[in-house]
Amino acid sequence: MRxxxxxxxxxxxxxxxxxxxxxxxxxxxxPAESSDSQATSESTSEPAPETEQASETPKNDPVTLTxxxxxxxxxxxxxxxxxxxxxxxxxxxxxxxxxxxNFEQLVLTKIATEDVPDVLFFFSQSSMIKKLNxxxxxxxxTNEPYMSRVNPTITKYYLNDxxxxxxxxxxxxxxxxxxxxxxxxADLGLAVxxxxxxxLAISEQIKAAGITPFYEAGKDGWPLQVFSFSGFAxxxxxxxxLMEKLNSxxxxxxxxxxxxxxxxxxxxxxxxxxxxxxxxxxxxDLSLDELATGKSAMVVNADWALPTLLAxxxxxxxxxxxxxxxxxxxxxxxxxxxxxxxxASKKVEQAKQLLTYLAEPETLKKYYDAAKTMPSWLEVDAxxxxxxxxxxPIVDAxxxxxxxxxxxxxxxxxxxxxxQSLYGGDKTPVEVAKALQKNLDTxxxxxxxxxx
Numbered sequence: 294m295r296x297x298x299x300x301x302x303x304x305x306x307x308x309x310x311x312x313x314x315x316x317x318x319x320x321x322x323x324p325a326e327s328s329d330s331q332a333t334s335e336s337t338s339e340p341a342p343e344t345e346q347a348s349e350t351p352k353n354d355p356v357t358l359t360x361x362x363x364x365x366x367x368x369x370x371x372x373x374x375x376x377x378x379x380x381x382x383x384x385x386x387x388x389x390x391x392x393x394x395n396f397e398q399l400v401l402t403k404i405a406t407e408d409v410p411d412v413l414f415f416f417s418q419s420s421m422i423k424k425l426n427x428x429x430x431x432x433x434x435t436n437e438p439y440m441s442r443v444n445p446t447i448t449k450y451y452l453n454d455x456x457x458x459x460x461x462x463x464x465x466x467x468x469x470x471x472x473x474x475x476x477x478x479a480d481l482g483l484a485v486x487x488x489x490x491x492x493l494a495i496s497e498q499i500k501a502a503g504i505t506p507f508y509e510a511g512k513d514g515w516p517l518q519v520f521s522f523s524g525f526a527x528x529x530x531x532x533x534x535l536m537e538k539l540n541s542x543x544x545x546x547x548x549x550x551x552x553x554x555x556x557x558x559x560x561x562x563x564x565x566x567x568x569x570x571x572x573x574x575x576x577x578d579l580s581l582d583e584l585a586t587g588k589s590a591m592v593v594n595a596d597w598a599l600p601t602l603l604a605x606x607x608x609x610x611x612x613x614x615x616x617x618x619x620x621x622x623x624x625x626x627x628x629x630x631x632x633x634x635x636x637a638s639k640k641v642e643q644a645k646q647l648l649t650y651l652a653e654p655e656t657l658k659k660y661y662d663a664a665k666t667m668p669s670w671l672e673v674d675a676x677x678x679x680x681x682x683x684x685x686p687i688v689d690a691x692x693x694x695x696x697x698x699x700x701x702x703x704x705x706x707x708x709x710x711x712x713q714s715l716y717g718g719d720k721t722p723v724e725v726a727k728a729l730q731k732n733l734d735t736x737x738x739x740x741x742x743x744x745x
Contacts, residue, residue: 356643357386361400362414364393366464366630368601371663378659379650385643397424404430409635411644414463417451417631418699422459423740425633431459432634432641439652447669450695451628460631461648465666467627468613468684468693469523469595475610477504477590485614489558492617496567499590507562508580508589511572511716514709516580517559518698519625520593521708523616524555526623526694540702542737542744547726556722558618560715572716585609595627599678600664613680615687623692624684628699629669703740706732 360376367389376387390410392399401424403409409430415421425431434440435458440448443462452460478485481502486492496506510516528551529535538544546552562568569575569589581598583589585606592598593616602609615622632651634644650656654673661668661675667685668675677685687693698705711728714720720728737745 355384355386356640357388358412358640358643358647359388359390359410360412360414360647361390361392361410362630363396364391366414367391368604370464370600370660374663375651375656375659378656379647382650383643383646385647387647400425404635407637409637411634411638411640412647413633413635414630415460415633417447417460417462417628419451419454420699420701420704422452422454423703425459427454427457427459430635430637432636432645433457434459434461434648437645437649437652439649442652442671444669444671446626447629450699452631460633461652462629462669463632463651463660464597464630464669465661465664465681466629466669466688467595467597467666468681468688469519469593469625469627469696470613470615470684471591471593471617472584472596472598472611472613472680473591474584474587474589475612477587486617487620487622488617489619493562493565493567496562496565500567504587505569505583505589506567507569507591507593508575508583509563509568509572509593509716510575510577510580511713512574513577514713516577516592516594517712517716518708519595520559520616521552521555522627522696522698523593523623523625524558524618525552525697526625527618528552528555529694529697530623530692536697536700539733540700540742542734542742545726546730546733547723549726553722553726555618556715556725559712560722563716573713581605584611595625596666596678596681596684597627599680600666603678611680613683615684615692621692623694624687626688626693626695628696701733702742703733703736705729706736 362372372389376389380386400413400415404425415425422431439461440458443452444466447462447466448458452458452462473485477483477499481498483495483498486495499506528549535544535549539546539549563572569583577594577598580589580592580594581602582605584592585602586609596613599611602611615624632648634641634648638644652670657668657670657673658675661673665676665678666681667677667688698708706729708729711720711725715722715725734745
């Protein structure tokens with residue numbers, strides 16, 4: 294009897310424990326003491342799911358993304374409006390960092406010190422991407438769904454390294470040539486020149502009328518490069534394997550007669566007095582002012598200049614024509630700016646979401662309607678500035694080729710500095726070509742390229 298009684302008591306105790314346990318299990322949250330014991334117990338190999346969720350930041354919690362771009366690029370599109378749209382849609386914030394001076398060096402320093410922005414707007418040439426050490430530092434975007442909508446010409450020549458695509462284009466397929474004041478041409482009865490000799494002839498007429506034929510931004514330096522970039526497009530048309538030979542050291546820049554001739558034509562315009570007298574204090578901004586107001590008739594540059602010019606001078610009558618070397622001259626296509634994100638970013642997923650937002654058709658439409666430049670993306674029907682529209686039929690006809698500095702395996706170095714020396718009479722065209730080739734040789738050897 295006593296033994297049976299003890300068994301009955303034990304059974305009752307066990308039944309009571311089950312009932313109490315079942316009642317506790319109906320709570321929506323675990324008891325505080327249970328949570329504490331799970332968090333501090335050494336014997337628990339994994340925290341309870343509730344504890345793990347509480348310690349993580351939810352994916353939809355707002356974050357602040359740092360976005361870095363060059364000041365000139367910030368002027369080229371409605372970036373404040375686009376970023377505001379992203380912030381409203383995502384709930385995230387964007388710290389937009391605009392850099393004016395020493396942009397490239399600042400970017401490289403940030404990479405070296407692992408202080409990278411979440412999204413970087415940078416150059417898209419292969420030689421510039423290599424500087425970022427993409428395999429180590431950049432997020433591979435090759436298989437992102439939006440990549441199928443990027444113009445194949447862009448992905449063929451730009452954005453990629455080693456077969457992988459690391460960036461998305463964030464500007465247009467800028468075309469280069471001669472920007473000209475249509476009112477000046479009309480007042481003087483001038484026709485658009487088709488050849489270099491015709492260009493010289495109208496320059497003489499413009500000069501005789503007391504107007505500066507060409508405004509050159511010798512102080513800034515970089516605009517001086519566009520003359521050769523545009524002209525080289527004609528060379529590549531006739532010698533499609535030329536860049537392959539140059540990149541494999543089968544030929545050097547000073548061994549390309551057409552390149553030497555281009556440099557000579559460029560300095561001839563200076564020597565003939567067809568440029569502004571203050572050439573070495575001339576700036577890019579001043580060149581746009583002079584062109585828009587008709588104080589200068591022409592500026593050699595690309596259509597990226599048009600949005601800035603027209604924002605300040607909305608009534609300016611500015612068109613474009615191919616830089617004339619021969620009848621039916623080609624135009625040069627510049628590399629677009631591009632956006633990248635870094636593996637070292639602590640907000641990689643949110644940074645990729647920002648890139649996805651930039652690639653959305655509605656965002657692209659908003660950008661290109663404002664920038665009025667030829668889209669780097671497919672199926673974007675955008676308005677164009679008059680100058681860009683002038684050159685669009687030429688591009689559509691296939692008479693365009695990329696700037697040659699975007700096709701070299703390694704950077705060509707400070708081309709602007711060499712051209713400043715050319716304009717100042719310190720170097721001849723051949724000496725400039727040899728100096729650039731020396732830059733290529735040095736960079737190629739440092740990179741361990743075969744053939745050097």
